[in-house]
Amino acid sequence: MQATTQPYTRDRVVELDGVTVAFHVQDGIRTVLRDIQLTVDAGEWLAVVGKNGSGKTTLARVLARVSPVSKGRVSIDRPVQMVFQNPDAQIVGETVFEDLCFGMENFDVPQTEMPRRAAQAAALAGLHVPLDTPVEQLSGGQKQRLCIASAIAVASDILVWDEPTSMIDPSGRRQILDTARDLRQQGFTIVWVTQRMEELAYADRVVALSEGRIAFVGSPGEFFYGPAADPTAPTGPANAHTASEENAAGPSPCEALGFDAPYVVQVARRLAEAGVVDFRQPILLPEDLVRAVMDREVVDGCR
Numbered sequence: 001m002q003a004t005t006q007p008y009t010r011d012r013v014v015e016l017d018g019v020t021v022a023f024h025v026q027d028g029i030r031t032v033l034r035d036i037q038l039t040v041d042a043g044e045w046l047a048v049v050g051k052n053g054s055g056k057t058t059l060a061r062v063l064a065r066v067s068p069v070s071k072g073r074v075s076i077d078r079p080v081q082m083v084f085q086n087p088d089a090q091i092v093g094e095t096v097f098e099d100l101c102f103g104m105e106n107f108d109v110p111q112t113e114m115p116r117r118a119a120q121a122a123a124l125a126g127l128h129v130p131l132d133t134p135v136e137q138l139s140g141g142q143k144q145r146l147c148i149a150s151a152i153a154v155a156s157d158i159l160v161w162d163e164p165t166s167m168i169d170p171s172g173r174r175q176i177l178d179t180a181r182d183l184r185q186q187g188f189t190i191v192w193v194t195q196r197m198e199e200l201a202y203a204d205r206v207v208a209l210s211e212g213r214i215a216f217v218g219s220p221g222e223f224f225y226g227p228a229a230d231p232t233a234p235t236g237p238a239n240a241h242t243a244s245e246e247n248a249a250g251p252s253p254c255e256a257l258g259f260d261a262p263y264v265v266q267v268a269r270r271l272a273e274a275g276v277v278d279f280r281q282p283i284l285l286p287e288d289l290v291r292a293v294m295d296r297e298v299v300d301g302c303r
């Protein structure tokens with residue numbers, strides 16, 4: 001099974017045209033983003049990766065309209081909210097309800113509308129606690145969900161997540177990813193900034209930044225296996241495993257940019273090189289690999 005089988009509509013909700021962001025620093029001007037051309041479609045999951053300092057957070061802030069640009073055009077047709085790394089830096093209320101109301105007040109949501117919206121947003125974000133729960137009683141994962149609920153409560157359906165899993169444990173990470181996947185299923189547009197390669201499996205597209213420029217745009221399969229691994233490429237799915245073998249010889253875009261591919265991708269590529277598995281779709285998740293191995297028609301030594 002592919003990780004990204006869910007179709008998304010092709011209505012463009014974000015367009016960056018020639019965006020450059022530069023800051024005045026002590027010894028002159030520092031250009032952090034250079035000539036960025038980027039679109040985001042409604043309902044899409046766009047992952048943004050890059051090394052430290054490559055400009056990911058700045059790009060996220062431009063998308064959320066909290067960072068001005070020095071040059072270029074930003075077109076965004078609806079509210080965008082950010083979900084940050086550190087929930088404590090984002091939470092201002094003493095209770096869940098108070099925190100949700102704070103954001104809604106800033107967006108002029110009528111008082112009478114707030115309880116309904118708060119309850120709905122908390123449920124969508126998977127925050128299943130009474131709304132009068134003190135924030136200090138929430139776990140790290142629940143605080144993240146509160147930040148997500150705050151974003152949803154102000155009627156934003158474009159959520160920009162800036163390394164949301166970087167400060168939480170693996171099980172909390174899994175839950176946040178699942179919440180994002182649920183939201184995407186319900187039509188939310190997700191921009192997911194991360195340095196964790198295994199999280200790219202859930203994206204429709206990956207944008208890789210290097211020194212403030214876009215160094216790669218394509219599917220997660222292309223990112224990890226090379227362009228010919230994309231089943232929609234002209235060679236077609238039937239030839240995809242051959243293409244994967246061809247690509248296996250050279251570095252993938254992921255490797256060329258200095259990242260280690262997720263373990264499952266490394267194993268899949270080795271199995272393909274050894275001729276153990278003919279995968280016709282890029283393997284992105286452990287369950288995809290297990291299925292590809294189970295589905296092979298002939299297993300050496302088991303004829």
Ligand SMILES: Nc1ncnc2c1ncn2[C@@H]1O[C@H](COP(=O)(O)OP(=O)(O)OP(=O)(O)O)[C@@H](O)[C@H]1O
Pocket residue numbers: 023024025030032050051052053054055056057058059
């Ligand atoms: N307001 C600012 N003034 C000057 N330099 C800045 C400013 N904001 C960001 N930078 C610099 O721009 C570069 C890119 O920063 P940014 O936070 O966008 O990168 P990043 O890819 O998100 O990095 P990380 O993964 O470390 O968070 C960094 O070198 C940073 O120091």
